[in-house]
Amino acid sequence: MIRKTVPNVAEALSGVKDGMTFMLGGFGLCGIPENAIAELVKLNVTDVTCISNNAGVDDFGLGLLLQKKQIKKMISSYVGENDEFERQMLSGELDVELIPQGTLAERCRAAQGGFPAFYTPAGYGTEVAEGKETREFNGKMYVLEHAFQADFAFVKAWKGDEAGNLIFKGTARNFNPCMCGAAKITVAEVEELVPAGTLDPNQIHIPGIFVQRIFQGEKYEKRIEQRTVRQKA
DSSP states (O other): OOOOBOSHHHHHHHOTTOEEEEEOOOOOOOOTOOOHHHHHHHTTTTTTEEEEEEOBBHHHTTTHHHHOEEEEEEESSSSSHEEEEEHHHHSSSSEEEEHHHHHHHHHHHHHTTTTOOESSTTTTTTTGGGGGGGGEEEEEEEEEEOOOOOEEEEEEEEETTTOEEEEGGGGGGGGHHTTTTEEEEEEEEEEEETTTTOOOOGOSSSEEEGGGGEEEEOOOOOOSSSOOOOOOO
């Protein structure tokens, strides 16, 4: 068995450099790789391209990198609740590629599976399709989309073992699983790291072959992006 464990986040991010392309899992603020993001802020890497569903909020998640102007380009499906993301996009400070959410997931999955490209009907006839190859299949038009090419994928799981097998929880299953193995190096941070053989094989979402490094995360905030509570009677 190949042990994928590293002692800390600093070693997990060994090899990260300026100008690289990163995938970051999660949906909103749920399931984001908080430790990896904090380390990227600490390393002060610049001119990076980030592939993520959104960019967190102003003072959390990828918003921390945006605040320090570390991100050159964002590839995501929506701006979300991040005012700084919106400001930098509208001012032209930040290069932004907004793509349909399903296409974002499939471009990750294509990279994961080793497929260079695929056709999708999403975006045909809109700005999304400008400059891209289109083709008709069975009377319907499709747009050719290419798989992402990333240097690192940073994902966050609920549980993982020393062999890199991962279990995700709830909404954290959005984008985290399809980013595993979709970059040259996949780094997984987990809330609970257990010995190999501990996890029930039937519960594993991602096998360890898709993960190169895994470490025990710490001090997770798990913020709620929009808190909604029932009013008192």
